[in-house]
Amino acid sequence: MYREQIKVLDCTIRDGGLINNHDFDRRFVREVYKAISASGIDYIELGYKNSKKLFSTKEYGLWKFCDDEEIKKIIDGIESNTTISIMVDVGRVELDEVKPKNESPVGMIRTASYVKDIDKAIHMANHFDEKGYETTINIMAISKDQGPELDEALHQIEEESRIKALYIVDSFGALYQEPVEQLIKRATHILKTKEVGFHGHNHQQLAFGNTIEAIIHGANYLDGTVYGIGRAAGNCPLELLLGFLKNPKFDIRPVLDLISTEFIPLRNKIEWGYIIPYAISGMMNEHPRTAMALRKSHKKEDYREFYEKMLNPEIE
């Protein structure tokens, strides 16, 4: 038995891009797009749309900017029913540079926002909606923001926005099942005319379990990435999610092939997955940036010193 309303979004290239400055080459992105399309996944997210006034094209790869022309090169000649999504951060995109949907290969724009920026996020999402795109708002770092201001933000989104789905994003990989249950229930209770989504991080090996938990309590928009690639410990492995969902429209085989041929070699070049400093960040409900810096240093396996530092951060 499956729930027809469930939509799966693959954000392999977008969240994976956070570990390589969004610098996947075109061949690789085409391979991912081909496999995701063949697997029948609903959406694929290729990166961020950032202003080139804020970020240098010398420092970052193509998928930090997601020019329509570049996306067209990726999809050219590949049969697909998968909608292309891009992500925008509050304050980092030039709204005027986003063309109307009927002139663009993009179908959905997701706005990532903290609770405090929700007014801006709603304004942006409504702007994209007016241009014809499907839209979502993704509330980041929600494990740090579970107070009454979250309810206020959810009410505002319900009343003022025209988004398709509101995502709960566990940026720090800090949530256990019970907080996930509570957050999804709060969101579905308030957002009567919108769908609720979940985006997990795998710092404590809970991204998949928490995604199942979100499904149980009514979330219908689900993020995954191939072989769990993504910042720090990565995300919910798409292949596990497909194994769990019973909808016959999905086919796991192209994703298995993609892991064999592309992701096993890639994992030898860039690092993600279950790594102790990320687990510690998750336990402590902190951004993984300190752990990510540690992994680039000669102290990368000095877990105990890292643990003590996270417990007792020096006053700077």
Place this chain on the structure above:
Amino acid sequence: MYREQIKVLDCTIRDGGLINNHDFDRRFVREVYKAISASGIDYIELGYKNSKKLFSTKEYGLWKFCDDEEIKKIIDGIESNTTISIMVDVGRVELDEVKPKNESPVGMIRTASYVKDIDKAIHMANHFDEKGYETTINIMAISKDQGPELDEALHQIEEESRIKALYIVDSFGALYQEPVEQLIKRATHILKTKEVGFHGHNHQQLAFGNTIEAIIHGANYLDGTVYGIGRAAGNCPLELLLGFLKNPKFDIRPVLDLISTEFIPLRNKIEWGYIIPYAISGMMNEHPRTAMALRKSHKKEDYREFYEKMLNPEIE
């Protein structure tokens, strides 16, 4: 807030032994014992007690047999409040060779059994109980055995045995949260005078999440292993479990040190963890033995062929 009744058992050497023929050297086992003791873990399981008539000491290491004299060499001179556990399989141990508890360093004996062998398991557990040991029965491969015969076995255990805890063992890493919830509820409902335990396998990255689920529904005996070591994808990572449990008697630091110094190097020599063929075994609710054989072949990364074979096993 923590639940005082919760007992954590580290089965690093026992379940880890399933990937190296129980051949950890004494220095390594002493390091593990030292760290587990310093972390305040309640139990440590060092291996199996198997009959030397059935298994050759040339083929298997020390921890397939767990002679009392060998255990004494491990614990000698190390301060510890951790109880030593060993595991026995139905039909593989000479009961007469197990000395009375007051002559042995072992404090607990766990009997692993399938549902069909439960009469034998109860007989064995009662035998060990009479010799003075704490006892448990661990029902293996429970994802394949959820019919009415399971209830019958649970009733029999409640009425005929004197075990401390009955463990639900997800040998195939096939359970999702909802079946875990149902199984723990069934067990706690029937076993009014015993504790219920949970032992997860990590084929689908759910060992930790499922252990939390088991805790939520009343399981108090919990298995973990350092860095998740164990057969195939391994077990619930002990360090994550300690991070989740709030009982101040536990200290994660010695486990973090142990991972840094011993388990990172070990992982380069023997393989466990998130590996696609194990994930596929879990999805299909099958024993990982076919996947383990694949990992030793030149087709170790041919996931799609493996998937098709698991879907359509040839008639032999």
